[in-house]
Every structure is written in structure tokens, then in C-alpha cells.
Amino acid sequence: MTEQIDRRGVLLASAASGFGLFSWATSASVPVARSSFEAMTETPNAKSAPKALAFDVFGTVVDWRSSIAAVAAPVLVAAGRADLDAFAFTDAWRARYIVGMRAFEQSGRGFVKLDVLHREMLDALLTEMKLNLDESDRQALVLGWHRLNPWPDSVEGLTRLKQRFPIVTCSNGHIALMVNMARHAGLPWDAILGAEIAQAYKPAPAAYIATAQALDIAPGELCLVAAHHGDLAAARAAGLRTAFVFRPLEYGGAPPPDLKFEQQWDYRATSLIELADQLGC
Numbered sequence: 001m002t003e004q005i006d007r008r009g010v011l012l013a014s015a016a017s018g019f020g021l022f023s024w025a026t027s028a029s030v031p032v033a034r035s036s037f038e039a040m041t042e043t044p045n046a047k048s049a050p051k052a053l054a055f056d057v058f059g060t061v062v063d064w065r066s067s068i069a070a071v072a073a074p075v076l077v078a079a080g081r082a083d084l085d086a087f088a089f090t091d092a093w094r095a096r097y098i099v100g101m102r103a104f105e106q107s108g109r110g111f112v113k114l115d116v117l118h119r120e121m122l123d124a125l126l127t128e129m130k131l132n133l134d135e136s137d138r139q140a141l142v143l144g145w146h147r148l149n150p151w152p153d154s155v156e157g158l159t160r161l162k163q164r165f166p167i168v169t170c171s172n173g174h175i176a177l178m179v180n181m182a183r184h185a186g187l188p189w190d191a192i193l194g195a196e197i198a199q200a201y202k203p204a205p206a207a208y209i210a211t212a213q214a215l216d217i218a219p220g221e222l223c224l225v226a227a228h229h230g231d232l233a234a235a236r237a238a239g240l241r242t243a244f245v246f247r248p249l250e251y252g253g254a255p256p257p258d259l260k261f262e263q264q265w266d267y268r269a270t271s272l273i274e275l276a277d278q279l280g281c
Contacts, residue, residue, distance in 0.1 A: 049279060050241050051217045053161060054170035054193065054208075056226035057178065059250045061158070061272075062148035062185060065090055071144035075137045084131075087252060092129075096121040098257065101172065101201050111199040113174040118142050145173070146180035151247065155186050157272020160281040162188055170194045170211045170224055170235075172201050191215075203234035212240070223266065225275065230258035232265055243267035243275060 058064045065087065073086035100121055119142050126133055133141075161167055167190050169178050174196040182189055191214070195201050198210035212222040219239030226232050227247040236242050244265040250256065269275040 050165070050223035051221040052166040052168065052215050052223070053243075054168050054211050054222055054224050054240075055158075056202075056224065056228060056231050057169055057171040057173060057181070058148070059247055060225065060227040060245055061154045061187065062150050062181065063249070064094065064145070064148050065250060065252060067148040068093070068141075068144050071141060071147075075133065075141060079131065079133055079137070081131060084129075089125075091251070093118075093122060093125055096125060101203070104201055105204055111196075111201075113196065114145070114172055114177060115142055115174065118145055146177050147184045148181055150185040150187065151271075153271040153273045155188070157274075157276050158188055160276035161272065161279065162190065164279065164281045166190045166215065168193045168211065168215065170202070170208060172207075202231060205234070205238040208235050208238040208240050225272075228256070228258055229261040229263070233261040233263060236263070241266045243269065245272060245275060246270045 055061055068090045069086040072089050076082065076084045076086060076089065097118070100117060104117070119138065122138060122141055126138075158167055167188070169189055169192050171178060171194040173181070173194070175192050178189075178192045178194075181187065182192075193211045193214050195207055197214055198204075198207045200206035200210070202208070208222075208224065209219055212219045215222065220241065223241035223243050224232060224235035225243040225245060226235070227245050227250060229244070232242040232244060242263075242265040244267070246269070267275060267278055269278060
């Protein structure tokens with residue numbers, strides 16, 4: 001177990017340091033004063049409450065790591081590679097996504113749905129690992145991202161928040177993926193917004209601004225809720241308010257790869273239920 005965690009840490013650190021971790025932050029980002037969650041106090045925005053909440057989904061609302069590992073484990077066994085750890089395989093695939101979002105922004109490539117990118121990243125990973133999977137197994141792995149399980153507090157927290165605010169996605173997942181996931185996990189979104197609506201992937205400013213525009217509100221009236229400091233830094237640079245939700249198990253207990261972008265966010269919570277408490281829901 002220790003060796004697996006160490007390998008994950010090296011993998012994620014390599015992705016972060018080698019590629020600037022998406023280059024989420026802009027020159028307007030605020031330097032980090034303290035890095036531990038416990039050392040930071042909750043400092044809700046002194047202005048009036050936001051008019052709507054937009055949510056990052058992968059890692060913030062759903063547990064992608066355990067969900068994809070559960071899909072990968074039987075596929076690896078059936079392929080005769082029971083020696084491969086399903087969580088390490090999942091981490092390696094996700095690390096390609098982290099790098100891929102930044103590479104996509106720089107490539108000038110026209111927008112494609114996330115299923116296409118997930119498949120390209122999977123094929124590249126399998127080639128690197130010298131692992132031959134048939135088409136049905138590859139498709140099953142890609143579609144696994146449509147059926148991610150929620151964190152234990154997510155459905156209750158979202159339901160409470162929805163009583164007061166419109167709740168929408170601001171995710172890099174495309175509409176079909178987000179709808180399938182919502183139906184699987186019982187996520188009560190008011191609307192599916194984000195990358196496909198904007199035709200741009202986070203951390204591009206357009207992904208955040210288009211979400212606000214779709215709701216007919218100003219960026220400063222929209223609050224992004226996310227478990228990722230880099231995502232929040234990019235949202236803040238685009239004019240949005242920010243709410244951080246602590247998800248210590250997203251990477252299996254390993255440190256998240258974007259701690260260097262941590263700031264004093266408008267709201268901080270250990271769960272969506274706690275965020276609902278803070279926002280009076």
C-alpha cells in the first residue's frame with residue numbers, strides 16, 4: 001500500500017510540476033499564505049449571497065477514483081493483468097487528463113466531447129503499458145465516467161442548496177455524460193452547463209463566463225464550488241466568487257496536485273452539507 005501511494009504521489013507531482021498543473025492560475029492570482037486546510041479560517045464574502053452556484057463535478061461532487069477503479073479491476077483481470085493495481089491504473093489515466101486539459105487549450109484544436117479525449121488518453125496509456133484491450137473493454141472504461149458515484153454528502157447537500165439557489169454544473173464533462181451521471185447518482189441539477197455550452201474547457205475563462213451568461217447573471221453573481229484550488233483560481237480570475245470543498249480522499253489520501261494555487265476563498269467547507277449550513281440553506 002505504501003508503495004502504491006508513493007507511486008501516485010510521484011505521478012501526480014510529476015504532472016503538476018512538468019506542465020504547470022493546467023496553468024490554472026493567471027497573473028492575477030493571489031499568492032498562497034498558508035497551505036493546510038485546518039489553518040485557514042472560513043471567510044464568507046462580505047457582499048450579498050451569490051445568485052447561483054456552479055459546481056465542478058469530478059472530485060467535488062463525485063468520487064471518480066473509486067468509481068473508475070471498480071470498473072477497471074475486472075477488465076484488468078480479464079486481460080490477464082491481475083498484477084496491475086486498479087487504483088494506480090486509474091491515477092495514471094487521470095494524470096493524463098490533468099495534463100491534457102492544458103495541452104488542449106494550447107493546441108488550437110476544435111472542441112470535442114470529453115469522451116473523445118478520455119478515449120485518446122486511454123489508448124495512449126494502454127500503449128505505454130503494453131496492455132492490449134479489445135474495443136468493448138476500452139468502451140466500457142470510457143463509459144465508466146458516465147456512472148461515477150457521489151460522495152456521501154453530495155445528494156443531501158445539493159438538495160439543500162437547491163432550495164435557495166439555482167445549482168448548475170460547470171464541468172469539463174459534456175452534456176450526455178453529465179446527464180447520465182446525474183441519473184446514476186441522483187444529482188438534482190437545475191441545468192447542465194460548462195464546457196460543451198462554452199465550447200471551451202476549464203481553465204479557459206470562457207468556460208466560467210459562458211456559465212454565468214447562460215444564467216443571465218454577471219460573473220460576480222455566480223459562485224463556483226470546487227475541490228480544486230486551480231479551478232477556483234481560474235474562476236476567480238474570470239470574476240466568479242469561490243467556494244472550496246475539502247475532499248481529502250479524492251486522490252486516495254495523497255496530497256492534491258494543486259496546493260500551490262490555494263488562496264483565501266470566499267467560502268470553505270468540509271462537505272456540501274456544511275456549505276449549505278454556511279449559506280443558510
